[in-house]
Each structure stands twice: as structure tokens, then as C-alpha cells.
Amino acid sequence: MRLVPLSDKVIVRRLEGEEQTAGGIVLPDSARQQPQIGRVLSVGDGRRLPDGSLVPHQVHEGERVVFERYAGNEVEIDGEKLLIMREDDILAVLES
Amino acid sequence: MRLVPLSDKVIVRRLEGEEQTAGGIVLPDSARQQPQIGRVLSVGDGRRLPDGSLVPHQVHEGERVVFERYAGNEVEIDGEKLLIMREDDILAVLES
Amino acid sequence: MRLVPLSDKVIVRRLEGEEQTAGGIVLPDSARQQPQIGRVLSVGDGRRLPDGSLVPHQVHEGERVVFERYAGNEVEIDGEKLLIMREDDILAVLES
Amino acid sequence: MRLVPLSDKVIVRRLEGEEQTAGGIVLPDSARQQPQIGRVLSVGDGRRLPDGSLVPHQVHEGERVVFERYAGNEVEIDGEKLLIMREDDILAVLES
Amino acid sequence: MRLVPLSDKVIVRRLEGEEQTAGGIVLPDSARQQPQIGRVLSVGDGRRLPDGSLVPHQVHEGERVVFERYAGNEVEIDGEKLLIMREDDILAVLES
Amino acid sequence: MRLVPLSDKVIVRRLEGEEQTAGGIVLPDSARQQPQIGRVLSVGDGRRLPDGSLVPHQVHEGERVVFERYAGNEVEIDGEKLLIMREDDILAVLES
Amino acid sequence: MRLVPLSDKVIVRRLEGEEQTAGGIVLPDSARQQPQIGRVLSVGDGRRLPDGSLVPHQVHEGERVVFERYAGNEVEIDGEKLLIMREDDILAVLES
Numbered sequence: 001m002r003l004v005p006l007s008d009k010v011i012v013r014r015l016e017g018e019e020q021t022a023g024g025i026v027l028p029d030s031a032r033q034q035p036q037i038g039r040v041l042s043v044g045d046g047r048r049l050p051d052g053s054l055v056p057h058q059v060h061e062g063e064r065v066v067f068e069r070y071a072g073n074e075v076e077i078d079g080e081k082l083l084i085m086r087e088d089d090i091l092a093v094l095e096s
Numbered sequence: 097m098r099l100v101p102l103s104d105k106v107i108v109r110r111l112e113g114e115e116q117t118a119g120g121i122v123l124p125d126s127a128r129q130q131p132q133i134g135r136v137l138s139v140g141d142g143r144r145l146p147d148g149s150l151v152p153h154q155v156h157e158g159e160r161v162v163f164e165r166y167a168g169n170e171v172e173i174d175g176e177k178l179l180i181m182r183e184d185d186i187l188a189v190l191e192s
Numbered sequence: 193m194r195l196v197p198l199s200d201k202v203i204v205r206r207l208e209g210e211e212q213t214a215g216g217i218v219l220p221d222s223a224r225q226q227p228q229i230g231r232v233l234s235v236g237d238g239r240r241l242p243d244g245s246l247v248p249h250q251v252h253e254g255e256r257v258v259f260e261r262y263a264g265n266e267v268e269i270d271g272e273k274l275l276i277m278r279e280d281d282i283l284a285v286l287e288s
Numbered sequence: 289m290r291l292v293p294l295s296d297k298v299i300v301r302r303l304e305g306e307e308q309t310a311g312g313i314v315l316p317d318s319a320r321q322q323p324q325i326g327r328v329l330s331v332g333d334g335r336r337l338p339d340g341s342l343v344p345h346q347v348h349e350g351e352r353v354v355f356e357r358y359a360g361n362e363v364e365i366d367g368e369k370l371l372i373m374r375e376d377d378i379l380a381v382l383e384s
Numbered sequence: 385m386r387l388v389p390l391s392d393k394v395i396v397r398r399l400e401g402e403e404q405t406a407g408g409i410v411l412p413d414s415a416r417q418q419p420q421i422g423r424v425l426s427v428g429d430g431r432r433l434p435d436g437s438l439v440p441h442q443v444h445e446g447e448r449v450v451f452e453r454y455a456g457n458e459v460e461i462d463g464e465k466l467l468i469m470r471e472d473d474i475l476a477v478l479e480s
Numbered sequence: 481m482r483l484v485p486l487s488d489k490v491i492v493r494r495l496e497g498e499e500q501t502a503g504g505i506v507l508p509d510s511a512r513q514q515p516q517i518g519r520v521l522s523v524g525d526g527r528r529l530p531d532g533s534l535v536p537h538q539v540h541e542g543e544r545v546v547f548e549r550y551a552g553n554e555v556e557i558d559g560e561k562l563l564i565m566r567e568d569d570i571l572a573v574l575e576s
Numbered sequence: 577m578r579l580v581p582l583s584d585k586v587i588v589r590r591l592e593g594e595e596q597t598a599g600g601i602v603l604p605d606s607a608r609q610q611p612q613i614g615r616v617l618s619v620g621d622g623r624r625l626p627d628g629s630l631v632p633h634q635v636h637e638g639e640r641v642v643f644e645r646y647a648g649n650e651v652e653i654d655g656e657k658l659l660i661m662r663e664d665d666i667l668a669v670l671e672s
Contacts, residue, residue: 006186006188033649048151049628050146055624076122078120079120091582092580092581093580094577098287099286102284169260170220171258172217172220174216180227196383197380198381244337244339244341265356268314271312294474338435340435360417361475364411365410372475385504385505390567391538393572459508459515460507482671483670487634553610553611553645557601558600564642
């Protein structure tokens with residue numbers, strides 16, 4: 001079974017514990033908004049502009065991303081918890 | 097009797113119990129927003145852009161979809177409970 | 193005396209009791225938003241796009257429609273209660 | 289002395305008592321929003337579109353109109369109470 | 385010293401007492417929004433449209449205008465209290 | 481050290497006491513919104529329109545301006561307190 | 577490991593203590609909004625206009641910037657606390 005995101009939606013698997021901090025990234029315990037880290041599993045066909053054309057996604061399958069803490073809806077598929085969020089909720093890509 | 101959705105509206109039959117989890121999808125009991133699962137019964141003729149043209153729907157009759165938990169208005173027609181929602185409320189299509 | 197709706201407005205007579213459920217539709221008593229059912233009496237000349245052109249109404253005189261529960265302003269004309277609502281408040285057309 | 293409404297503004301004299309119900313219209317005492325009835329005294333030169341052009345008013349001097357209950361600002365001129373409202377606040381024209 | 389309003393701003397001197405009611409206008413004590421009356425002292429060069437062009441002001445120096453009660457910022461210049469408001473806050477022009 | 485404002489931002493030095501009232505302007509103690517007075521130190525390269533072009537600033541270095549009371553962020557640079565605000569927060573230019 | 581900001585996002589390292597005040601800038605303790613100071617580490621490829629084209633960032637890697645106090649999400653990467661913010665949150669560039 002496969003989850004296919006619509007238009008500007010992105011499917012992300014949240015990384016936790018060691019998997020998340022691999023490479024030295026840490027989410028500090030501060031008064032600011034704390035993002036989360038995950039891996040992109042699939043992306044929709046893009047965001048539609050007012051003139052009807054599509055802007056392709058900037059993130060790609062397999063990339064590790066930092067996203068807003070409360071972004072997304074959560075589903076569990078074949079035993080794996082996934083988030084469905086808008087690309088707008090993604091702040092940056094983590095390159096190793 | 098048939099329910100014909102207008103423009104960007106979509107008619108969805110909510111799936112519950114075993115019918116919903118068929119194929120291994122589960123909606124985890126978490127602090128995040130929990131979506132729901134349903135099957136598309138019919139779609140309107142699409143969303144109208146500011147220039148007046150129509151963007152056809154991305155979901156199609158018969159597809160299984162994941163949608164925002166509180167999306168839609170509920171009616172019961174010929175003994176079947178249906179939801180009328182906007183396509184924007186649909187997050188992803190479930191392919192088996 | 194006749195009530196002529198402006199632009200994107202639609203005049204609807206709400207159906208109640210048996211008249212409403214004729215054909216098997218029921219509004220279930222649930223926690224979700226419950227729409228209502230009515231018959232279209234007249235429509236304005238359409239919604240104006242930002243470029244000034246008009247999109248004609250999708251609903252037509254005589255059609256039975258499902259609309260958002262709290263849509264519209266109510267007036268009573270020649271002894272008949274009518275609702276004046278925007279077409280946006282109409283969710284679907286009921287075809288027999 | 290004359291009150292000249294700007295752009296999308298309309299000057300309306302509210303009708304009350306018998307003058308209002310003449311022709312059989314009644315504003316029922318219900319839980320819904322209750323509109324009011326008035327006569328158009330003058331209209332501005334229209335609503336400006338984003339490209340700068342003007343859409344002329346759909347209502348005309350002398351017409352009887354149904355408008356949102358709390359629409360408009362009230363002034364009294366030469367002993368007559370007038371409302372200055374936007375055309376958007378007008379729902380329908382009453383034709384006899 | 386002279387106050388030059390920017391773009392869509394208008395400088396208005398509020399009229400009070402006899403000066404305001406001259407010509408028979410009265411602001412009734414009602415439950416509705418009560419506007420105020422003033423004289424236009426100067427206007428900016430107009431409102432800018434999304435395409436960058438300017439729409440000149442509809443009100444002119446010297447005109448008596450009716451405006452929203454709480455419109456504007458107040459300054460006192462050479463002993464005279466003035467209001468700086470947007471033209472959008474002006475409802476109508478009073479012609480004698 | 482120099483503070484260079486971005487796009488539609490303007491750097492303003494707030495005037496207080498005698499410097500502010502020079503020329504006869506006073507900010508009356510009223511129930512209305514009270515603006516403040518300052519001198520423009522530098523301006524960004526302008527506001528960007530939806531089509532990507534720039535509208536140059538209407539205020540210029542050295543001008544005395546009236547601005548919304550709570551406009552801007554405050555910094556102190558080389559011992560001088562400065563405000564960084566949007567041009568939208570500026571109501572009028574004071575010409576002597 | 578490298579953090580690559582998306583579209584209109586900017587990665588900023590907040591400056592504190594002596595590093596921040598170097599050059600004479602101070603954030604006064606006032607009732608107004610207090611911005612913060614940081615150094616730009618990297619920028620996305622720009623903000624997308626409604627027609628789909630990109631406006632490149634106005635700030636560049638290495639620049640010292642003043643930004644809104646509560647702007648951004650905080651992450652810690654290789655022991656360094658970073659902020660991911662939108663360019664809109666940046667008020668001015670500090671040139672020495």
C-alpha cells in the first residue's frame with residue numbers, strides 16, 4: 001500500500017533519537033519554536049500558481065528535512081508512522 | 097437519487113473499522129491532528145482560478161483518500177452517510 | 193412582488209419534514225456540521241472575477257440543493273419564508 | 289444639501305412599519321440573520337477592480353432593496369435618517 | 385508649516401457643533417455606527433494599484449465629508465486639530 | 481557603522497520635546513490614536529509589487545514625518561536611538 | 577553537515593554579548609519591540625512571485641543583520657545554534 005500526496009503535500013517520516021541527531025544536529029531546549037527532523041518519502045506534483053501552472057517541489061524523496069514542530073497530519077501505514085504536510089512547513093534540507 | 101457536488105466539492109463515504117484499516121493503515125492515537133479515511137463517490141467539475149478557468153480534480157471516483165479529521169458536511173442518502181468536502185481537505189490518495 | 197438576488201446571491205426555499213426527506217435523504221444527528229436542503233427559486237447574474245467578467249451560476253431555478261446549515265438571511269414574502277444566500281454556501285445538487 | 293456616496297457606497301433610506309411590509313414582505317422572527325428593507329437614494333460611481341477599471345452599481349436610485357441588518361453608518365439629513373452602506377451589503381432588489 | 389499626506393492618506397479637519405450641523409445634517413443617537421463630519425484640507429497623490437499605477441483621490445480640498453467615527457490619527461498643527469485618515473474611511477461628500 | 485534598511489523599510493530618528501514641536505505641531509492628548517514625529521535617516525530600495533517591480537519610497541532622507549505611535553523596532557547605534565519601520569507606517573511629511 | 581534553506585528562508589547565527597555590540601550598536605531596553613542581531617550563514621534561492629518567477633534574496637552570506645526578536649526556528653548543528661527565518665523577518669543590514 002502506498003500513500004500518494006496531493007499537489008503541495010509531502011509525506012515525511014519523522015526521525016527520532018539517534019537517527020535524528022546523526023551528523024551532529026540537535027534541537028536545543030529554548031524558548032523559541034523548535035522544529036523537527038524527518039526524511040521525505042514522497043512529494044505531490046507541486047503547488048499550483050494563480051494562473052494554473054505548477055511549481056515543482058523543492059524537496060525530493062530521500063532528503064532529510066527540518067520542519068515546523070506542529071506541521072502535518074499523522075497516519076500509520078504498514079506499521080510506520082508518517083506525516084503528511086505542506087512543503088511550506090519545511091524550513092531547510094540537511095545535507096551531510 | 098444522486099448527490100452532485102459543485103465546483104471544488106467532493107463526495108466521500110467515510111471508511112470505518114476493518115474497511116478502513118484494510119491494507120495496513122492505522123490512525124495512531126497521538127497529540128497530532130488525526131486524519132480520516134474514505135472513498136471518493138463523485139467530484140465536482142473543479143476549482144475555478146482567478147482568471148475563470150477550471151482546474152480539474154486530482155482525485156477520482158473510487159479512490160481511497162486520507163482527509164482532515166473535521167472536514168466536510170454530513171448527509172445520509174438512501175441509508176448511507178456521506179461527507180461533502182472541498183478537495184483542499186484531502187491530503188493523499190491511498191494506492192494498494 | 194418578486195425578490196431579485198444580486199450577483200452571486202441565490203434565493204432558496206428551505207425544505208422541511210417529508211418534503212425534505214423525499215427520495216431518501218436524511219440529515220443524520222452527528223457531531224459534524226449538518227447541512228440543510230432547499231429548492232432554488234432564482235439566481236443572480238453570477239460571481240464577478242477580478243478581471244470584471246462574470247461566472248454564471250452553477251445552480252438553476254427549480255433544483256433541489258444541499259447548503260451549509262447557517263447560510264443565508266431569511267425573509268418572508270407573500271407568506272413564504274425564503275433564504276438569500278451566496279452560491280458558495282451551496283454544497284451539492286440533489287438529482288432524483 | 290445632498291449626500292454624494294463615494295465609489296462602492298450606496299445611500300439607503302430604511303423602510304419601517306407599513307411602508308416596509310407593503311407588497312407582502314415580512315421579516316420573520318427567527319434564529320437566522322434578519323435583513324432589513326430600504327429604498328436606494330443614490331449610488332457612488334462603482335467598485336474599482338484591481339486593474340483600476342470601475343464596475344457600475346447593480347442597484348439604482350428608487351429601487352427597494354433588502355440589506356444585511358447591521359449594514360451601514362447612519363446620518364440624519366434635513367430631518368431624514370439615511371444609511372450609507374457598501375453595495376456588498378445589499379442582498380436583493382424587491383420588484384413589485 | 386504644512387502637513388503633506390502620503391499616497392492614499394487625506395488630511396481632514398473635524399467639524400463640531402453648529403459648523404457641523406450647518407445645512408441640516410444631524411448624527412442621530414442610535415445603536416448604529418455613527419460617522420463624523422469634517423472638511424478636507426489636503427490629499428495624497430492617490431492609492432496605488434497592484435500593477436503600480438495610481439488611482440487619484442475622489443475627494444478634493446475644501447469638500448465637506450462624512451467619515452467613519454474612529455477613523456484617523458490626530459495631530460495639532462499651528463493650534464488646529466487635524467485628522468490623517470485613509471480615503472477608504474470616507475463614506476460620502478456633503479454638497480450644499 | 482551604518483544601518484541599511486531592506487526594501488520597504490525606513491530608518492527614522494524619533495523627535496522629542498522642543499525638537500518635535502518646533503514649527504507649531506502638537507500631539508493632542510485625546511482618545512484617538514496619537515502618532516509620533518521623527519526624521520528620516522535612510523530608506524530601503526522600495527516596495528516590491530506582485531509583478532516583481534519596485535515602487536520607490538515616497539519619503540526621503542532628511543524629511544520630518546508623522547508616523548503611527550507604535551510603529552517600528554528600536555535599536556541604538558553609536559549612542560542614537562533609531563526606529564526601523566515600514567513606509568506604510570508613515571502618515572504624512574511635515575514641510576516647514 | 578550543511579543546512580540548506582528553502583526558497584525565502586535564511587539561516588542566521590544570532591550574535592550575543594560583545595560580538596553583538598561590536599561597532600557601537602545597542603538594543604535599548606524600551607517598551608517597543610526589540611530586534612536582535614545576527615550573521616547570515618546561507619540563503620534560499622529566493623521568494624517566488626505569484627507569476628512563478630523568483631526574487632533573489634537581498635541579504636547575502638556573511639552580512640550582519642537586524643531581525644525581529646521572535647523570528648525563526650532554532651536548531652543546533654555541529655554545536656552551533658542557528659535560526660531559520662524568512663527574509664521578511666530581517667529589518668536591515670549593518671555595514672561597518
